[in-house]
Amino acid sequence: MKKNQFDLNASLYQQSFKRLSNTTDVRHLSEMFGMVLLENFDFCHIAISFKRDDNSAWELLFTTDESLEDFCQFCAGTNRFCMQLIEHPRLLGCINLPLIDHSRLGIVLGALKNSQKFAAQHEATLHIFLQQLDSAYQVLLFKHKERDFMFSQNHRIVQLTGLFDSGVEISRLKESSHILQTALQKVLALTNASKGALTIQKDDSPPERYFYPQAFEADAMKNDGYVISVNFVLNKEEYDFSLYHKESRAGVVPFDATDRLLLQAFCRQVQVSLENQFFYEQSLEKERLDHEIYLAGEIQKRIIPETLPLINGFDLHAVNVPAKFIGGDFYDCIPLKDGRFFFVIADVAGKGVAAALLVNTLHAALHAHLESFKDLTAIVRQLNRIIFESATTEKYLTAVFACLDVSTKTLSWVNAGHNPPYILKVNGTILELNASCLPLGFLPELPECLQLHTTLQAGDGLLFYTDGISEAMNKKGEEYEARHPLKAFMKQRKNLSAEVFLFSLLEEIKDFTDGAQQSDDITALYLKAGHNTNEKSACQLKDF
Incomplete structure (x- = not known):
């Protein structure tokens, strides 16, 4: 030496x-x-x-x-x-x-x-x-794995951004506790596959299988020409991801090269996770989730109003508390050319980017058709057609559409399968605005769509809300509505202004949940007749 x-x-x-x-x-x-x-x-x-x-x-x-x-x-x-x-x-x-x-x-x-x-x-x-x-x-x-992984992540981000800009549907399901099931759900959402299967084969043991959205005969569909598969071997176990029947407006179509790249990227991600690179994988997963949540959050920020119009003779306030995993709540109050005001509150089934995109579709379609608005039932039927064409099989939304004639204090509404808004009358009785048609997106045409009417009096309070309020859970798994009925809450606080009323409601929900993780968006809009809104508090976005 x-x-x-x-x-x-x-x-x-x-x-x-x-x-x-x-x-x-x-x-x-x-x-x-x-x-x-x-x-x-x-x-x-x-x-x-x-x-x-x-x-x-x-x-x-x-x-x-x-x-x-x-x-x-x-x-x-x-x-x-x-x-x-x-x-x-x-x-x-x-x-x-x-x-x-x-x-x-x-x-x-x-x-x-x-x-x-x-x-x-x-x-x-x-x-x-x-x-x-x-x-x-x-x-x-x-370093090579990091480089390959970041390439696939950037490719997915570009695809997501493109989907946001063009309004093409995408479905991304909320993360579950099982990484394999979560990966299967996510890749289905990004490729528009109608179903997927993950098979894990070890030696001669019976295979372990995961399906989404539900179990099906995967082997019988292997050779029908509408399937892509990617597999890898890790620790003497073979993992096979297979996606079936890509859906489009033209029907079932073959998967393309981009779909295969996405599937391969997901398989690489899963393989890295299973190789027990725990700390590194956890940081990448958090970064990826944060970015997708940020993108979905940006969609909601663009469509949820920062301020609401002032309505003479009415006190109006609204709140929206987004969940950690972005949901699909939406509300608005839109002044019409003839002096009336159009109200909407909606909730998309599911979470994530797909839900946010469907809300974005509703928002754009609603504003486009309000230019020629005449009849509530007509616009609801038209919105249903648009949502049905835009949504994937398991995506739909519930909503309440209402129109207020300020001069006569007449309220017209259509409830599309949503939680019934409550009107607390000045005499202490409560009127429920119950469902008058199916949720939007279930069927291409609504079999029935009824427009109903009522008259508001000075002192009446109208509460629109989503199930993030009624189904808010504490650590024991109890729902807020089961322990604290909203009707009782309204009666106890009938003399409060709209802003103070909603603030008090949020505080009570916060006390009830006692630190339990918020699983859904909390959205509410309160209209009180006979009062005027403080201009500085027309709308407020709150954090829990």
């Missing part, structure tokens, strides 16, 4: 590992390791070869003597680590180094210069460098 060869200190090892871990590929790594050996030992020659798997040939990556390539055969006999001496005038020995991904490095060491003996100190130092080589290869794999 060269200068103070048997007294290599920690600084020398740190420098060598830094050089090895900063390489860009296995060839670069091999070249750098060869230089480290030449700088620290008096080997006459060195050759380093790489074998990707048992079925691949050895590939020479670094050598100081091309003729040493013929000696790679000495490394071929085992999949285990070994370092053996060779009785050859030009060679000292060879090393077989198995790597974490089942590839191997074969290192042929030339004889020491000046007929030096390979002492125990040489062997100990060489072992340290070999350990550094193995660790540097793992770092290299980690």
Whole structure:
């Protein structure tokens, strides 16, 4: 060995590992390791070869003597680590180094210069460098996985952004506790597949299967021409993701190359997660979820009004408390050209980007058709057709549409399967605005759609709300409405202004849930007749 060869200190090892871990590929790594050996030992020659798997040939990556390539055969006999001496005038020995991904490095060491003996100190130092080589290869794999994963994530973000801009539907389901089921649901949503299956096969054991949205005969559909599959093997288990029947407006169509890329990206993500890179995977998962939640949140911010119009003779206030996982609540109050005011409150079934996109569709369609608004039933029927054409099979929305004639205080409404708004009359009775048609998106045409009417009097209070209020749960799993009926709450606070009324309602829900995670958006709109709204508090967005 060269200068103070048997007294290599920690600084020398740190420098060598830094050089090895900063390489860009296995060839670069091999070249750098060869230089480290030449700088620290008096080997006459060195050759380093790489074998990707048992079925691949050895590939020479670094050598100081091309003729040493013929000696790679000495490394071929085992999949285990070994370092053996060779009785050859030009060679000292060879090393077989198995790597974490089942590839191997074969290192042929030339004889020491000046007929030096390979002492125990040489062997100990060489072992340290070999350990550094193995660790540097793992770092290299980690960087490659990170690069591949970020590429797939950026591709998905671009696709999501494109879907937002063009208004094309997308479905993304809320994350579940099981990563495999969650991945299956998400890839179905992004590719518009109607169903999917994940099969896990280990040895001769019965396969473990996951289905979405429900169990079906996957094997019988394998060869119908409308399926894509991607599989990988991990820890002697084969994971097979299969998607079936991509849906479009033209019906069932074949999957395209982008769909396959998305499916492959998801499989890579799942594989990384299952390799127990816990901390790294958790950080990536959080970043991905935060970005998708941010995008969905931006959709809602654009359509939920920051202020509400002032209505002479009425006090109006609204609140919206988004859940951690973006839902599909929406409300608005729109002044019409003839002096009337149009109210809407809606709730899309489900969560996430797909729900936000459907709300965005409702918002755009509603504003487009209000330009020629005459009749509530006509506009509701038209909105139903649009939602049916835009939504996936399991997406629909409930809503209440109402129109207020300020001059006569007449309220007309259509309730499309939504929680019934309550009118607290000045005499203490409560009127429910019950459902008068099906939710939007169930059927292409509504079989029945009734427009109903009532007259508001001074002192009457009208509460629109979504099920995020009535179904808010505490840590015991109890729902707010079951323990604290909204009708009783309204009667107890009948003299409050609209803003104070809703603030009091949120505070009571907060006390009831007592820190339990909010599972759905909380949205409410309160209209009180006979009062005027404070201009500064026309609308307020609150955080829990």
